[in-house]
Amino acid sequence: DVKVTQSSRYLVKRTGEKVFLECVQDMDHENMFWYRQDPGLGLRLIYFSYDVKMKEKGDIPEGYSVSREKKERFSLILESASTNQTSMYLCASSLSRGGPDNYGYTFGSGTRLTVV
Amino acid sequence: GNSVTQMEGPVTLSEEAFLTINCTYTATGYPSLFWYVQYPGEGLQLLLKATKADDKGSNKGFEATYRKETTSFHLEKGSVQVSDSAVYFCARTYTGGFKTIFGAGTRLFVKA
Numbered sequence: 001d002v003k004v005t006q007s008s009r010y011l012v013k014r015t016g017e018k019v020f021l022e023c024v025q026d027m028d029h030e031n032m033f034w035y036r037q038d039p040g041l042g043l044r045l046i047y048f049s050y051d052v053k054m055k056e057k058g059d060i061p062e063g064y065s066v067s068r069e070k071k072e073r074f075s076l077i078l079e080s081a082s083t084n085q086t087s088m089y090l091c092a093s094s095l096s097r098g099g100p101d102n103y104g105y106t107f108g109s110g111t112r113l114t115v116v
Numbered sequence: 117g118n119s120v121t122q123m124e125g126p127v128t129l130s131e132e133a134f135l136t137i138n139c140t141y142t143a144t145g146y147p148s149l150f151w152y153v154q155y156p157g158e159g160l161q162l163l164l165k166a167t168k169a170d171d172k173g174s175n176k177g178f179e180a181t182y183r184k185e186t187t188s189f190h191l192e193k194g195s196v197q198v199s200d201s202a203v204y205f206c207a208r209t210y211t212g213g214f215k216t217i218f219g220a221g222t223r224l225f226v227k228a
Contacts, residue, residue, distance in 0.1 A: 042220040102148045102167050107159035
């Protein structure tokens with residue numbers, strides 16, 4: 001089975017800190033995604049990447065950046081954490097090579113980030 | 117555009133009841149359709165999928181049929197268990213790219 005591993009289940013950070021959320025997948029998937037999940041708002045796409053060093057903005061990229069230096073690792077960076085970035089962050093990966101994602105996503109277990 | 121609409125929850129059922137969670141999608145292109153399940157404190161897991169019209173996806177007693185004529189992909193299970201309590205997300209592929217669009221999620225509570 002494909003595994004998507006997020007480095008932390010719970011994080012507490014202070015306002016203004018730079019925060020790194022790490023995600024690693026072990027099955028050579030091309031695409032990787034970062035979502036945040038908030039009550040009543042569902043899943044919102046922050047950034048995604050379809051290849052090493054490639055990145056695309058999702059629906060809510062403001063306040064975030066990403067890095068994909070190796071195929072298996074996709075990092076989400078909060079440049080200066082704010083309280084409105086308190087959320088559950090979900091990483092996902094998928095196989096497809098440039099076409100529609102007919103195989104579905106594999107998700108990590110999530111990182112619950114609290115910014116105080 | 118590309119969107120997915122699913123019924124609002126929460127849905128509360130007794131054990132062994134029949135489950136239906138409605139999902140409709142915008143008829144843009146020829147999307148693949150998915151149901152994901154999220155158990156408390158976990159990420160989402162792919163439950164089932166269908167890639168073309170009239171396909172039926174099934175897994176763990178859950179089923180959904182890709183209905184192009186009604187642009188629907190309703191999730192059904194004949195007899196729910198307490199362990200099925202979770203949030204269920206309907207999703208479709210994004211026409212013209214490789215993102216997936218998720219519905220808002222429907223929370224299911226099953227009482228013993």
